[in-house]
Each structure stands twice: as structure tokens, then as C-alpha cells.
Amino acid sequence: MLRKFRPFLPIFPLKSIQASIAVAFSCLILLTIAATTFFSYRLSAGAVRHNSENYIEEVIKQVNTNIQSYVDNMENISLLALTNKDVKYYISSNSFITDEERRPYEKRISDLFQSILYTRKDIASIMVFGYNGRYVSDRRITTLNPNAPPREQSWYIGARQAGGKSVISAPHVQNIIKDEYRWVVSLSRELKNTDGITADGIFLVDLNLSAVSDLLRQIDIGKKGYVFIVDREGDIVYHPQQQLIYSSLRTERIADVLRAPSGTSFAVDDEDGKRFYSVQDTNFGWKIVGVAYAGDLIGYKETLRNSLLISLIGIAVALLLSVALSHRLSRPIRNLQRNMRLVEKGNFEVKAPVQQMDEIGQLSRTFNMMVGQIKNLMSEAISTQENKRKSELALLQSQINPHFLYNTLDSIVWMAEQKQHEEVVLMTSALARLFRASIAKDQELVPIRVELEHIRSYMLIQKMRYASQLEYRIEFEEGILKYKTLKILLQPFVENAIYHGIRNLPEKGTIVVSGREQDDAIIFEVEDDGVGMTAETIEKIWNPAPVEAGFAKGIGVGNAHERIRLFFGPAYGISIRSEPYEGTRVTIKIPKVENLRCAIINTPGR
Amino acid sequence: MRNHKYAWALTLLLAAAALCAGLYIKLYYSAEGGDRSVSVVLKSSSVRSNFWQAVSAGASAAAKEAGATIDIQGPLEETDADTQVRLLQDALAARPSSVVVAPVDDPRVSEAVQAIRRAGIRVVVIDMPLQSGTAPVSVLNDHREAGRQAGETAAELTDGRPNVAIVSDFERSRVSGEREAGVREAVKAYPGGATEIYYCEDSEDKAYEIMKAVLAMPEPPSVVVALNETAALGAARAIGEAGDQRIKLIGFDSSVYEIRLLEDGVMSALIVQKPFNMGYLGVKAALKRAEPRGASRVSYTDSIVVTKSNMYAPENQKLLFPFDGDGS
Numbered sequence: 001m002l003r004k005f006r007p008f009l010p011i012f013p014l015k016s017i018q019a020s021i022a023v024a025f026s027c028l029i030l031l032t033i034a035a036t037t038f039f040s041y042r043l044s045a046g047a048v049r050h051n052s053e054n055y056i057e058e059v060i061k062q063v064n065t066n067i068q069s070y071v072d073n074m075e076n077i078s079l080l081a082l083t084n085k086d087v088k089y090y091i092s093s094n095s096f097i098t099d100e101e102r103r104p105y106e107k108r109i110s111d112l113f114q115s116i117l118y119t120r121k122d123i124a125s126i127m128v129f130g131y132n133g134r135y136v137s138d139r140r141i142t143t144l145n146p147n148a149p150p151r152e153q154s155w156y157i158g159a160r161q162a163g164g165k166s167v168i169s170a171p172h173v174q175n176i177i178k179d180e181y182r183w184v185v186s187l188s189r190e191l192k193n194t195d196g197i198t199a200d201g202i203f204l205v206d207l208n209l210s211a212v213s214d215l216l217r218q219i220d221i222g223k224k225g226y227v228f229i230v231d232r233e234g235d236i237v238y239h240p241q242q243q244l245i246y247s248s249l250r251t252e253r254i255a256d257v258l259r260a261p262s263g264t265s266f267a268v269d270d271e272d273g274k275r276f277y278s279v280q281d282t283n284f285g286w287k288i289v290g291v292a293y294a295g296d297l298i299g300y301k302e303t304l305r306n307s308l309l310i311s312l313i314g315i316a317v318a319l320l321l322s323v324a325l326s327h328r329l330s331r332p333i334r335n336l337q338r339n340m341r342l343v344e345k346g347n348f349e350v351k352a353p354v355q356q357m358d359e360i361g362q363l364s365r366t367f368n369m370m371v372g373q374i375k376n377l378m379s380e381a382i383s384t385q386e387n388k389r390k391s392e393l394a395l396l397q398s399q400i401n402p403h404f405l406y407n408t409l410d411s412i413v414w415m416a417e418q419k420q421h422e423e424v425v426l427m428t429s430a431l432a433r434l435f436r437a438s439i440a441k442d443q444e445l446v447p448i449r450v451e452l453e454h455i456r457s458y459m460l461i462q463k464m465r466y467a468s469q470l471e472y473r474i475e476f477e478e479g480i481l482k483y484k485t486l487k488i489l490l491q492p493f494v495e496n497a498i499y500h501g502i503r504n505l506p507e508k509g510t511i512v513v514s515g516r517e518q519d520d521a522i523i524f525e526v527e528d529d530g531v532g533m534t535a536e537t538i539e540k541i542w543n544p545a546p547v548e549a550g551f552a553k554g555i556g557v558g559n560a561h562e563r564i565r566l567f568f569g570p571a572y573g574i575s576i577r578s579e580p581y582e583g584t585r586v587t588i589k590i591p592k593v594e595n596l597r598c599a600i601i602n603t604p605g606r
Numbered sequence: 607m608r609n610h611k612y613a614w615a616l617t618l619l620l621a622a623a624a625l626c627a628g629l630y631i632k633l634y635y636s637a638e639g640g641d642r643s644v645s646v647v648l649k650s651s652s653v654r655s656n657f658w659q660a661v662s663a664g665a666s667a668a669a670k671e672a673g674a675t676i677d678i679q680g681p682l683e684e685t686d687a688d689t690q691v692r693l694l695q696d697a698l699a700a701r702p703s704s705v706v707v708a709p710v711d712d713p714r715v716s717e718a719v720q721a722i723r724r725a726g727i728r729v730v731v732i733d734m735p736l737q738s739g740t741a742p743v744s745v746l747n748d749h750r751e752a753g754r755q756a757g758e759t760a761a762e763l764t765d766g767r768p769n770v771a772i773v774s775d776f777e778r779s780r781v782s783g784e785r786e787a788g789v790r791e792a793v794k795a796y797p798g799g800a801t802e803i804y805y806c807e808d809s810e811d812k813a814y815e816i817m818k819a820v821l822a823m824p825e826p827p828s829v830v831v832a833l834n835e836t837a838a839l840g841a842a843r844a845i846g847e848a849g850d851q852r853i854k855l856i857g858f859d860s861s862v863y864e865i866r867l868l869e870d871g872v873m874s875a876l877i878v879q880k881p882f883n884m885g886y887l888g889v890k891a892a893l894k895r896a897e898p899r900g901a902s903r904v905s906y907t908d909s910i911v912v913t914k915s916n917m918y919a920p921e922n923q924k925l926l927f928p929f930d931g932d933g934s
Binding site for chain 2: 145147148170172173175179181183223224235240241242243244246247249272312
């Protein structure tokens with residue numbers, strides 16, 4: 001599994017569940033926050049845009065109102081002049097009025113204009129030009145620029161053409177007064193005669209351009225924002241960088257502005273940056289346009305900064321939370337892991353606490369059960385090993401039973417003294433064979449042939465010792481000789497039969513040792529017609545009383561039985577049938593085993 | 607194991623922080639010009655000098671457009687090299703991102719500019735090139751081209767037979783020298799074109815005397831080109847007194863007096879520079895990170911020919927009558 005996942009995360013192989021959980025949570029949370037931030041950004045950007053548009057619109061509306069009020073003011077002054085009787089008389093083409101008579105009018109008009117000029121700092125000059133060639137201004141002495149006759153000026157011509165309506169000029173240099181070149185915005189208007197039809201002259205009022213430019217300069221629409229004015233035809237009336245536009249170093253979105261209705265705004269995003277154009281129409285034909293740069297607007301930045309800050313905090317909290325959560329989730333696992341490590345070290349007394357009934361709780365419980373089972377198996381294995389060692393030790397002792405050896409040698413000596421040479425040879429060679437059979441290497445299993453040889457030699461020796469008391473028969477089927485059996489399996493039983501069954505018998509006893517096949521098993525039988533045993537005695541044999549030092553030299557039946565079962569499994573073993581004064585029959589059942597390998601495979605205690 | 611998981615949390619946290627920081631930077635500094643600053647040292651900061659006030663307005667306009675901060679300084683007198691050197695040293699001490707300078711014709715000024723360049727500050731020279739040393743990026747007034755325009759205008763006024771008297775100030779003046787060369791170049795191209803040079807040493811009276819002498823010649827020249835204002839005013843006085851309408855006068859730059867002469871018809875044409883554009887382009891070049899490969903390091907602002915008939919055209923009014931509300 002791990003191998004499969006490697007290629008995906010080759011740099012950070014996740015080594016702990018907690019890390020995996022933390023990463024999974026973090027990814028999930030980051031993704032969610034990223035998505036929310038993105039959408040809220042979009043939303044707030046939209047809201048901010050809307051707000052800033054409203055703000056600019058409001059500002060431009062203010063500008064519009066102010067400029068409008070300047071123009072209205074000029075308009076009012078023009079109305080004043082229009083309705084002024086003195087002005088009418090003064091410029092009337094009536095030839096009956098002499099110059100002398102006109103003089104006081106001129107003074108009165110000039111005084112009037114002067115008083116207006118005193119109250120209005122934004123007005124540069126007020127003048128009236130009669131078609132009769134007279135003119136009067138707000139000054140006592142007015143010297144006109146000889147090179148700039150009024151009737152050639154565009155405001156003059158415009159007013160004549162407009163026929164009584166007021167005309168607003170673009171900002172221009174007013175040069176009609178000698179040695180004065182002032183930037184003004186002119187309002188000019190044709191003055192009608194008393195009859196209201198014929199015209200008598202042109203009225204001119206000039207507004208200082210600085211009044212307008214100061215107003216526009218004071219507007220705060222960001223560091224780079226500015227205001228400009230275009231007229232109906234799209235010609236620029238005022239622009240802070242008018243010279244650059246004339247020199248084609250700069251372009252302005254005139255076409256877009258002309259298309260935009262009053263009170264609306266539009267956004268432009270080009271190489272100069274993202275900005276909003278807000279357009280307002282004045283009622284005298286100018287369009288006032290405010291331009292604000294998106295990056296400049298304070299609200300815009302503030303909102304975005306806040307939303308970013310919030311998402312940053314959110315991410316930090318989320319990450320901490322995911323670490324904490326993963327820590328909490330993986331704690332039981334880590335506890336279990338700690339316990340497992342203890343078990344690894346060999347401590348089987350560990351018991352994992354089962355805190356909750358979820359998967360991990362179940363895992364803990366199973367773990368506990370497993371540890372218990374292992375513990376049992378371990379103790380079982382230990383006792384088994386112990387038993388085996390004990391029986392092996394006993395077996396070893398039985399092989400070289402010093403008593404038996406001493407007796408046998410004693411018999412040989414005795415026979416030698418009797419000069420029974422043949423018997424000596426027979427017995428000695430039997431003893432030799434016996435030992436050869438019993439010391440057959442370290443192998444636990446020997447062919448039945450060897451076992452047969454061993455028993456034969458043993459019986460021969462015993463027969464020669466107890467010739468008067470012992471009769472024996474050995475009946476092994478030829479077919480079983482190739483199978484294997486535990487080493488020295490039969491000798492203890494034969495020994496028992498001789499020492500406990502036959503020896504105490506007044507007459508001769510017979511021992512029959514037989515081996516035969518029965519289905520998949522091999523059955524050995526050691527039968528005697530000796531004294532036999534009671535059921536209690538048999539019981540005693542199976543469960544011998546704790547160590548009686550002298551007596552326990554031989555191999556207990558129980559041990560032998562255990563040895564077989566350990567080696568071949570519980571299906572095999574020993575059974576004893578005995579009747580007092582009738583005899584005893586010990587039946588030994590082992591499986592057919594042809595070679596060692598098989599035996600080992602079958603070994604585990606099933 | 608413990609370290610491992612914290613490393614993970616830390617990595618993620620750092621990644622998130624980096625992301626946010628990146629967004630911050632993008633939000634704050636892409637729209638603005640960063641903290642770029644320009645120091646502008648002009649030849650003159652006198653409020654009475656329309657030309658330099660227009661340069662200053664143009665420079666401010668460019669700085670505002672780029673969102674950079676700008677500091678404009680200059681001596682009161684156009685020839686005050688000592689003050690300009692001091693101002694340049696101040697600019698160097700303030701360590702702005704770039705410096706725009708309209709150098710006074712003096713080797714010490716060149717040296718001060720080179721010192722600023724050596725400090726790794728971007729320098730743009732406007733108006734006139736440095737007297738010595740290698741030229742950094744420059745936005746210059748093309749005085750030779752202006753002279754050529756004067757010469758062409760002279761030819762137009764005389765139906766292609768210009769006989770021109772040039773009234774200059776000093777022989778060593780570089781501006782006048784360039785203008786003179788331009789006039790000669792243009793006039794030479796016409797058959798019968800002739801030029802004669804006179805120096806008035808920046809004195810109106812001397813120009814008047816010279817002009818009187820010239821007009822008294824048996825065959826007076828048909829066009830007088832006065833290379834600066836004093837020369838133009840002196841010459842105009844002489845021509846006005848003579849009342850000879852055949853003699854055409856062509857002047858340079860614009861002042862109220864020259865404009866009046868133009869209105870009066872004594873002055874036939876004025877060659878007017880575009881100082882606002884020069885200031886604007888100078889600062890704009892200064893705010894650029896570097897020149898595009900292959901781009902010229904020197905650019906010129908043009909001049910226009912203003913006559914009585916076009917002097918009140920909207921685009922010319924702005925040049926002839928500087929308005930202090932400009933560029934704000």
C-alpha cells in the first residue's frame with residue numbers, strides 16, 4: 001500500500017497518523033478558506049467599487065454644483081445688467097441722447113459693476129459693449145487692446161449668434177483690455193432694446209479661471225485622481241494636463257465620456273491602471289468628469305486588508321485546530337502503540353485501557369485478548385519444554401541404568417567364571433548391540449528396525465539373567481520395520497513387565513512384545529502374564545506421588561505417554577489394561593512415520 | 607514524530623503567510639509607485655520665470671501620475687552655478703530614486719551630476735546637455751531645430767528670399783549658438799539666402815543701437831531674428847521707431863512684452879518651446895527603471911511657431927500664457 005502511495009508524496013512521506021490527519025484537515029480548511037476568501041474578495045471588491053463610484057459621483061456632483069453656482073452667479077449679474085435702465089439708455093442707439101447726457105449713466109453703470117466686483121472675488125471683469133461703439137467696464141478708465149477689437153472675439157460673435165441667450169466660453173486668455181492677459185471663463189449675452197426685439201450691445205462677465213481650478217484642485221479623489229471638463233463637442237474645456245493632450249503625449253477617454261449619461265460612471269482598466277470615470281452634466285453644456293484610481297481609494301484598501309487579515313487569522317486558527325484535533329484523535333492510537341511497544345519488549349502484563357467503544361476501543365480489546373492468549377501460549381510452551389526435558393533426562397538415565405549395567409556385567413563375570421564362553425560372547429555382544437541402538441546419534445526418531453534390535457538385545461540379556469523365570473516372544477510385522485519410532489520407546493515397559501510383573505511371580509512368566517500396523521498407525525504391545533495391577537495401582541502409575549527419590553529412577557508411564565503425545569500429537573499415546581493375577585498389557589500407539597522430516601512437520605502439539 | 611508534525615504545521619503556516627504577504631504587496635505597491643522619489647534641480651525656481659514654472663508644473667504632473675514624491679529646487683538666477691551645485695549635493699544626500707537636473711553651463715555642475723550618477727542614482731538631464739562628461743539620459747530642448755524653424759519662417763515671410771540679420775547675446779552662449787546654427791542651416795537652403803550675426807551682449811540698448819545701424823544700411827535685411835528676449839525687445843524698438851513694415855522680426859520664447867509685440871504686429875513670429883512637456887518627459891524618464899534596449903538616450907521636445915493669427919488658438923494660449931493653475 002505504502003509503496004503505491006509513495007510517488008504522490010515523495011518529499012513528505014507521512015509517518016504518523018496524526019500528521020496525516022493534520023494534513024488532511026489543513027488542506028480541507030485551507031481550501032475552504034481560500035474559496036471563501038476568494039468569493040468574499042470578489043463580493044467586497046464589488047461593494048468597494050460600488051462605494052467608491054458613489055463617492056466619486058458625490059464629489060463630482062459637488063463640483064458640478066459649485067461650478068454651476070459660479071455660472072448661475074454670472075447669469076444673475078447678466079440679468080442685472082439686462083434689466084438695468086442705465087445700461088439700456090447708455091447703449092441705446094437712440095441718437096437723441098447726447099454724449100454729455102450719457103456720461104452720468106456711464107459712471108453709474110461703472111459704479112454698479114464695481115460694487116458687484118467687490119463682493120465677488122471670483123469675477124475678473126464686467127463689461128458692456130454697445131453696438132453704437134460705446135463700452136463701459138467696472139473700471140474708471142478702460143483702455144482696450146487696440147489689437148483685439150471686441151467684435152472679433154469669439155465670445156462676442158457667439159453672443160450675437162445666440163440672440164439673447166447667454167453663452168459660456170471655454171477658459172481662454174482675455175486680451176481685450178490693454179496689457180492684461182487673464183485666464184477667464186466668459187459669459188456673454190446680447191442685450192435687447194426696451195422693445196425686446198432689437199439688440200443694442202453685448203454684455204460680458206469674466207470669471208477668473210483660478211476660481212474653477214482652485215475648486216478642482218481641492219478635490220480629493222485619491223493621490224492620482226483628477227477632474228477634467230469637456231464641452232458638448234468633446235473638446236477639452238479644462239484638464240490638469242491639457243498641454244500634454246495638445247502635444248499628444250496623453251490621451252483621454254473623451255468618446256467614452258461623451259457616451260456616458262449624466263450621473264453615471266464607468267470603469268477603465270488599461271496600462272495606466274484601473275480607474276473609474278464619473279460623469280456629470282452641467283446645464284450649460286459642460287461635462288464634469290472625475291477620474292479616480294482604484295488603488296488610491298482608502299476604503300478599497302481597508303476592506304481588502306481586513307478581509308485578508310481575517311483569512312490569515314482564520315488560517316492560523318484552522319491550522320492550530322487541525323493539529324489539536326489530530327492530536328486528540330490519534331491519542332488512543334498512540335497509547336495503544338506505546339503498550340504494543342512494551343509487549344515488544346517482552347512485558348505481557350500490559351493491559352490497554354479500553355476508553356471508548358469505537359474502532360480503537362475494539363482494537364484495544366482485541367489487543368488485550370491477543371496479549372492474554374500469547375501469555376497463555378508462552379506459559380504452556382514453557383511447561384511443555386520443561387516436561388520434555390524431564391522425560392529426556394529420565395530416558396537418558398534409563399539408557400545407561402547403572403543398576404542394569406552392573407547386574408549385566410556381574411552376570412557376564414559370573415558366566416565367565418563358569419567358563420560358559422558362548423554365553424559370555426552372546427551376552428556381551430547383546431549388551432554392545434543394546435548400547436549401540438540406544439546411543440544412535442542424537443536422533444529422537446529411529447527406524448523400528450533399530451528399536452527392534454534394541455529390544456531383542458535387551459530381552460536376550462534379561463533372558464540370560466532370569467533364564468528360570470522369563471520366557472519371551474518378539475513378534476514384529478515385517479512391514480512396519482521401515483517406519484520410525486521414538487528411541488527406546490519399548491524398553492521401559494519391558495523393564496516394568498520384568499521387574500514388576502514377572503520377577504515376583506513364583507513360576508515362569510512370559511513377555512510378548514509385538515508390533516503391527518493398524519490403519520495409519522503402528523501399535524506396539526508389551527504383554528505379560530505377571531502379577532497384574534489393580535485399578536488403584538494403575539491410577540498411581542499414571543499420576544505418581546511426588547518424587548520418591550529411589551523409586552523414580554525408571555521412566556514413568558505418564559512421562560512416556562506425554563513424550564509420545566508431545567511428539568506425535570494427542571491422538572497417540574499409551575493405554576494400559578491390567579488384571580490382578582492375570583497380567584498386564586501396555587498398548588503404545590504411534591503414527592506411521594517414514595522419515596524425520598515428516599515427523600518434524602507433525603510435531604507441533606495439535 | 608513530534609517535530610515532524612510541527613514541521614508540517616509550520617510549513618503550511620509559512621505558506622499561508624507567504625501567500626497573504628504576496629497579496630498584500632500586490633495590493634499596496636502595484637497600484638502605487640512604491641516609494642519612488644524624484645529630486646528636480648532646475649536652473650531657476652523664480653516664480654517670475656514662466657518657463658521654469660511651466661517645467662516645474664510638468665514635472666509635478668508626471669510625478670503625480672506615477673504616484674511618486676517630488677521635490678523641486680532651483681537657484682533664483684539662471685546662472686547661479688554655486689547654488690545649483692549645492693542643491694545637487696543636497697539631492698545626493700537625500701538619496702532619492704532619481705534626479706532630474708537642468709544644468710547651468712558650468713563644469714562644477716557637471717562634476718556634481720557625475721557624483722550623483724556614481725552613487726547609483728538615475729540621472730536625467732533636461733533643457734541643455736552637461737557642459738562636460740558623458741551624457742546620461744536627457745530630454746533636451748532642440749535649440750538647433752528651433753533655429754531652423756525660425757529660418758524657415760523667415761523664408762516664408764520673404765517669399766523664399768531670406769536676407770537675415772541675427773541678433774544674438776554672446777558668442778560663447780551655447781543656446782544662442784545652437785539657435786544661430788539652426789537659422790543659418792535653414793536659410794542657406796534658399797537661393798539668395800544670407801545671414802549676418804550681431805551680438806548685443808544681453809543689453810536691450812545695445813540691440814537697439816545695432817538694429818538702428820542695420821536699418822540705416824543701404825540695403826537692410828528683410829528679416830531680423832532675435833535669439834533671445836532682450837535682443838528682440840531692443841530690435842523691436844528700433845523697428846517700431848523706423849515704422850518700416852517690410853522688416854519682419856522673429857523672436858524666441860515668450861514674455862508679456864514679446865506677446866504684445868506679436869499682437870502689435872511688430873513681431874511676426876515667436877518660436878515657443880514646450881517647457882511643461884520637458885518637465886513632464888524628464889520626470890517620466892527619471893521614473894523609468896531603465897532604458898529599453900536600443901532606445902535613444904537623448905530625446906528632444908519640440909518648439910512651435912506662433913504668429914498673430916494663431917496665438918489665441920487653444921493649444922497655443924497655454925504655451926504663451928502660462929496659468930498657475932496648471933498641472934495641479
